[in-house]
Structure formats: structure tokens, C-alpha cells
Amino acid sequence: MKRERDNIDDDDDQRPPVGPNRTTFRISPESTCSNINNDSNHNPPIPPTTTININNNNNNVVSANANANKGTSISNSSNNSNNNNHNNKEQDRFLPIANVGRIMKKVIPGNGKISKDAKETVQECVSEFISFVTGEASDKCQREKRKTINGDDILWAIMTLGFEDYVNPLKLYLTKYREIEGEKLNVPKQQRVEQRLQHEQSSSVPYNSVYSTTNMMSQPSFVSNDPPFPLPFSQNSIQTTTTLPQQDHVDEHW
């Protein structure tokens, strides 16, 4: 089923079809990445600061032409079919439907079925949820004159927008994640164990609640015996303090 609705740029639906050798991507005014314009007659020019970032899971590889950054049109060297353009755009805007479908299946009876339409609708709703929460968190950061949206901002926004039930499981999840980050900074093992015990005693998440049925919750231990991974995250942007006072401090903001 072809998705025809496009929240960002409805005009594209009327665009004439292009030949197989032309690659045409939609331009979204809000989007600052993931778009290449190779048809300057029909589309607005690319701002020079546009970041090019193309995901293409098909066999045809779209070369991320650096020339596009200068505002010039892409030549026909990027070969791709029309279908891939549409799919790429959707892939950028939504979470993978397979993942979404898998999560949905978990909460319905085994003999229940989900139509593709329903999965796609939920897929769209999730993206809208992300945008909605991010917008709120971003506003908060702007008010507080901070540049980086962190996990606590997301938690605050989620609670403010009415999803209070999510907050406790999320706090627990974030705490565990920070513990693992703390490991990487060579926090002494004894101290890590103490912190974990303190957290487990203080948190009162109902484990039989409908929201805490993931693998994450059922793991008894998060200490990995694997060799430490190189930190993919910038250390500066992660709050690695995992002691209780930090948690209390966070709570004061709720």
C-alpha cells in the first residue's frame, strides 16, 4: 500500500513522475538533513548549511555527494528508483515498522492479528509522540538557556504532557543506563554495587505493572563481563552521577 499522506510537504504528491535515472527527494523546510535536491527547477534551493545524510537500504547506493552542500544540483550519478525515494523519506520519518509491529504483538493475545494499516498508523503516532515530547523538552531547554536536550528534559516533558505513568519505569531505565556508563568511567566496583543496592531499595516501581514487562526489567544484573566498549557518547553530555542525592535533585524538579 502506497502511503500518500505527507504531513510535511503535500505539494509533492502532484509532482510529475521522474525517469529512472533521476533521483528526486522531497524537501522539507523543517528538515535540515536527509534531503538532496537534484531538480532545481521545481524545488527551492538547498541552504548551504544543509547536512546530507542519506539512508538507503537497497542495493543501489546513493553517494552522499558533497557538491550538494554548495547548493548545486546532483548529477545523474545518483541512480535510484522512485520507490526508493518514497521509502527513504518514510524511513527517515518513522521508526521501522517491524520493530513497531513486534512491540504491538507483545501486548495482544497470541491469536490476535494486526493489519498493516494499524501498524502504519501506530508508526506515525510514535513519530508524532517523539516530535511532541521533543518540542516540549526543547522549549524547556530554551527557557533555561541550555543547548543540549538531555534525558531529564525528556522525562520532564513526558510527565508534563500527561504520561505520568511512564515516568517511574523510565527513571529506572535511565538509572540503569547511567550505572553502565558509570562503569565505563572506572567507578570502583564496590561503589557501583552500593549504588545499585541503594537504587533498588529506594525505587518503588511496581514490577507487575503493565509497563514493566520488558527484558530490561527482568535482568538481575547489568554488570557486563565483556571488555569495555569504547564510549560512543560524548562524556560531557552525559550525566554520569548516579548517587542518590543526584536522584533527589532530579525529583525536586517534578
Added chain:
Amino acid sequence: MRQASAYSKMLSGGRSGPHALPLARIKKIMKNSSEDVKMISGEAPIVFSKACELFIEELTKRAWAMTLQGKRRTMQREDVASAVITTDIFDFLINLVSDSAHDHCPAQESLPVLEP
């Protein structure tokens, strides 16, 4: 881009993906939401991957209740739309689901209003 699979292994003790959702994609969607979104900490997509999972679960459960009301075993788009309409905190989705219904099924009547 950061390797979500590395964290998956760590957090689940070897099994793949408690981050059931790809972090890079989440980050992309966050960036697309607004021009003002510039810097995103590493934690934010992690929190979202869990939050989205909870969101999907809640939406699906409510939609499934609609499916059962209709005495069916296959969830349809209309069930998701009904769940959105009848849940206050999903109000931000109302335009999304009603627009979808009109675009995909132009002959369809507007969604029936269910008793709360």
C-alpha cells in the same frame, strides 16, 4: 553514529535489543521535529526508545479493546483511531489519525464518536 547494538548487548547480558528501537532513527526524528533542536545528549534517544515502547504498548492495548468491541480478531486502523479519540493524553494525535482515515479511505464516513 553510536552503535546501538553495543549497548543492547550490555544492557541485556548478550541478548539483542532492549533498545527495541533504533537510536539513530529516534535522533533523526527528534531533529526533524523543530529547527530549534540542535544538540541532543546521548541519553535522550535511550529514554525515548523506552518511552516509545511504553507508548506503543499503551496505544495498542487501547486499540485492541476497540477491536474486541467490534468482535473482531484483527486490529484495524479504525481501532487505533478510536483509541486515540477516546484517550485524553492522545489528543495530540487526533489530527493525525483523522487525516489518515480521510486520505486512505476517501469514501469512508468520518469516524464514529464512541462513548467515553
